[in-house]
Amino acid sequence: MKTQVAIIGGGPSGLLLSQLLHVRGIDSIVLERKTKDYVLGRIRAGVLERGLVGLMEEAGCADRMHAEGFPHDGTLVSYGDEMFRVDFTKHAGEHVMIYGQTEVTRDLYDAREKANGLIEFNVENVVIHDADSDSPHLTYNVDGDARRIDCDFVAGCDGFHGVSRQTIPLDVRKEYEKLYPFGWLGILSETPPVNHELIYANSERGFALCSMRNDKLSRYYIQCSLSDSPDDWTDEAFWAELKRRLPKEQADSLVTGPSIEKSIAPLRSFVTEPMRWGRLFLCGDAAHIVPPTGAKGLNTAASDVHYLYNGLRDYYENGSEAGIDGYSEKALARVWKAERFSWWFSSLMHRYPDQSEFDIKMQVAELEFLRSSDAAQKAMAENYVGLPY
Ligand code: RFL
Numbered sequence: 001m002k003t004q005v006a007i008i009g010g011g012p013s014g015l016l017l018s019q020l021l022h023v024r025g026i027d028s029i030v031l032e033r034k035t036k037d038y039v040l041g042r043i044r045a046g047v048l049e050r051g052l053v054g055l056m057e058e059a060g061c062a063d064r065m066h067a068e069g070f071p072h073d074g075t076l077v078s079y080g081d082e083m084f085r086v087d088f089t090k091h092a093g094e095h096v097m098i099y100g101q102t103e104v105t106r107d108l109y110d111a112r113e114k115a116n117g118l119i120e121f122n123v124e125n126v127v128i129h130d131a132d133s134d135s136p137h138l139t140y141n142v143d144g145d146a147r148r149i150d151c152d153f154v155a156g157c158d159g160f161h162g163v164s165r166q167t168i169p170l171d172v173r174k175e176y177e178k179l180y181p182f183g184w185l186g187i188l189s190e191t192p193p194v195n196h197e198l199i200y201a202n203s204e205r206g207f208a209l210c211s212m213r214n215d216k217l218s219r220y221y222i223q224c225s226l227s228d229s230p231d232d233w234t235d236e237a238f239w240a241e242l243k244r245r246l247p248k249e250q251a252d253s254l255v256t257g258p259s260i261e262k263s264i265a266p267l268r269s270f271v272t273e274p275m276r277w278g279r280l281f282l283c284g285d286a287a288h289i290v291p292p293t294g295a296k297g298l299n300t301a302a303s304d305v306h307y308l309y310n311g312l313r314d315y316y317e318n319g320s321e322a323g324i325d326g327y328s329e330k331a332l333a334r335v336w337k338a339e340r341f342s343w344w345f346s347s348l349m350h351r352y353p354d355q356s357e358f359d360i361k362m363q364v365a366e367l368e369f370l371r372s373s374d375a376a377q378k379a380m381a382e383n384y385v386g387l388p389y
């Protein structure tokens with residue numbers, strides 16, 4: 001087979017890129033290791049920046065998001081029984097959109113199918129060949145069948161555990177990583193959210209987050225030990241622990257119910273440089289990971305897609321290589337700012353095993369500064385709604 005852009009990974013980055021290219025008449029094929037149901041079964045992001053909403057609009061996939069999503073103008077931050085609000089509209093002139101990654105992905109799959117876009121599922125052994133030449137190709141297997149795609153460019157949208165990043169030689173690639181000594185235990189439950197906006201809670205028992213997907217579906221997280229397994233946590237134990245970490249008023253009004261999903265995610269900050277090697281371009285989690293505090297993962301994947309899509313457009317429409325040549329530098333400049341924000345917000349909100357009493361005083365002082373300073377709230381709001389592309 002032959003295509004202009006071969007895309008490895010049928011997660012949100014790969015599908016969004018494929019659909020945006022399609023709108024501009026640029027042909028692509030998406031290769032996905034899992035099934036569509038598996039990809040849609042992963043419960044992940046819930047907060048979308050304006051930039052991602054704009055890309056979904058440009059891709060022609062935003063109707064359901066605008067009908068069913070919930071714009072949020074601010075968020076709540078609590079510590080102990082204290083709570084304050086950071087107003088995004090007032091401080092940054094923008095809101096964020098509450099709409100699950102699952103729904104974004106579903107809308108993109110629907111659009112690709114409607115356009116007869118080719119997505120190969122259950123692919124195995126994807127290998128990228130000659131990425132540093134002008135004519136790269138991919139080989140892979142489906143049901144034991146050996147296949148090949150010749151292409152102009154390869155987009156590595158295959159997440160943290162994919163093959164694309166590993167294809168860049170070690171003497172070219174530099175990786176930066178920070179691991180956090182805790183994880184997030186998350187549950188989804190068919191209960192009304194405790195509050196109409198998100199609550200990020202710093203408590204002496206550890207971090208908690210109250211989020212949602214819609215007015216009947218809640219998403220809650222608590223900081224947990226890395227050695228915990230979801231099976232260690234009954235629903236009752238989860239709800240009891242969450243209540244202990246919220247201000248009393250919120251704990252008292254929390255509606256509990258059976259969980260319909262329960263999982264643990266480790267927290268990691270990770271960046272690989274460069275994000276381009278020859279005709280291979282890394283996008284999204286394939287190139288970087290942020291801890292979820294601040295909801296930057298999917299949104300940073302989207303900004304990569306924006307830069308790559310525009311670079312490829314420039315190449316095919318104007319014959320210019322300037323956009324693709326500048327891709328890695330431009331994408332990384334924004335990636336590092338999202339890394340900083342996620343690291344800062346994680347450091348502010350969690351309990352660390354080796355934290356001293358002094359460290360805890362510093363967290364409280366910073367939370368009180370954030371509560372009382374317009375300048376500090378503006379800095380947080382600007383980052384939370386998303387820095388400009
Ligand atoms: P994905 O979603 O991992 O998709 C990559 C796809 O590539 C496939 N794949 C391969 N296909 C073919 N061949 C191979 N060799 C392959 N190897 C892998 C995989 O099966 C998969 O389908 O990466 P992508 O598209 O870059 O998207 C990134 C986002 O998924 C991620 O950044 C966010 O989910 C992070 N995240 C959040 N981001 C936000 O912006 N806002 C949030 O509120 C937010 N909350 C979260 C999150 C991530 C979480 N977890 C579990 C990590 C909450 C959680 C709990």
Ligand code: PHB
Nearest residue numbers: 045046211292293294295
């Ligand atoms: C979510 O709803 O899953 C979510 C929201 C905000 C975050 C992380 C995750 O910072």
